[in-house]
Amino acid sequence: MKTIKKLINSTCANYIDGHCVLLDRECPLISGGEYRGKKIPAKDCSCTYFEENVLPIDKTLEAVYHGQETLSKTCKGCGKGFNSVSNRSVYCGDGCRRSARKKTFIKSNQRRSK
Numbered sequence: 001m002k003t004i005k006k007l008i009n010s011t012c013a014n015y016i017d018g019h020c021v022l023l024d025r026e027c028p029l030i031s032g033g034e035y036r037g038k039k040i041p042a043k044d045c046s047c048t049y050f051e052e053n054v055l056p057i058d059k060t061l062e063a064v065y066h067g068q069e070t071l072s073k074t075c076k077g078c079g080k081g082f083n084s085v086s087n088r089s090v091y092c093g094d095g096c097r098r099s100a101r102k103k104t105f106i107k108s109n110q111r112r113s114k
Contacts (some may be wrong), residue, residue, distance in 0.1 A: 003061055006028055012054050021050060059085050076100065 008029060014021040020028070028045035055062045064083040071084045077096030091097040 003058075004065065007054060007061065008050065009059060011057060012050060014049055018113075 005063075008015050008027060012027075015027055018030075019026055025044060026041075029042055029047055029050060032042040033040040033045050053064075055065060059081045071087060073084050073089065074081055074083060075092035075096055076090050077100050078092065080092055082092035
């Protein structure tokens with residue numbers, strides 16, 4: 001829940017000074033809500049703006065938010081462990097992917113020149 005709060009504080013355009021601009025009250029994902037006089041915990045609340053526009057920034061957090069499992073993998077480039085939602089991912093990030101692609105490109109060009 002702490003990472004969701006950090007994501008809301010840093011990237012949600014509707015979250016200003018602890019209040020949701022759309023709802024004109026406190027953000028339900030942080031403080032929870034109230035329905036017919038009963039308190040609803042923050043973990044049971046949802047926000048469509050957050051789910052559609054803010055949450056896709058962090059794929060791992062999105063998978064945890066929707067209850068999907070993340071896969072622990074080892075990066076082919078650097079050997080570090082990373083979490084992935086997709087079963088096709090091989091590299092931990094863009095840096096490792098680019099360096100591997102560059103090595104492959106150099107190797108194929110060396111074969112061509114012979």
